[in-house]
Amino acid sequence: MQLADETIAYRFLPHFVGPLLERVMYLLILGVALMLMKYLDVGFMVDVSWWWVLSPFALAVVWWAWADSTGYTKRREMDKMDKKRQDRIDKQRENLGIKTKRRSR
Numbered sequence: 834m835q836l837a838d839e840t841i842a843y844r845f846l847p848h849f850v851g852p853l854l855e856r857v858m859y860l861l862i863l864g865v866a867l868m869l870m871k872y873l874d875v876g877f878m879v880d881v882s883w884w885w886v887l888s889p890f891a892l893a894v895v896w897w898a899w900a901d902s903t904g905y906t907k908r909r910e911m912d913k914m915d916k917k918r919q920d921r922i923d924k925q926r927e928n929l930g931i932k933t934k935r936r937s938r
Contacts, residue, residue, distance in 0.1 A: 860896065864889035 864887065870878040871886045878886070900906050926932070 860889045860893040864893070 867878070867886045867889065870876070871881060871883065
């Protein structure tokens with residue numbers, strides 16, 4: 834059921850967000866954590882420049898730009914759609930009692 838919930842959530846987001854959430858989300862979480870630590874003057878973050886604190890956000894933007902310009906996101910989206918399609922076919926064949934040939938990827 835989790836896959837269906839994720840699919841519904843991604844449907845309302847821009848096309849490039851879904852596949853990239855896995856990688857970019859880590860950068861955004863790191864950026865928010867560093868920003869909060871800097872703002873609240875926690876430990877060693879007092880002496881760290883704001884440029885270093887905000888750099889994960891810049892890296893996330895660079896990642897998004899690269900992924901969109903190279904077609905990486907579209908390929909990932911197509912791979913997921915192909916996998917879902919093959920899983921549906923395999924499930925229907927299994928329900929009909931037909932042997933399934935599982936392709937190695």
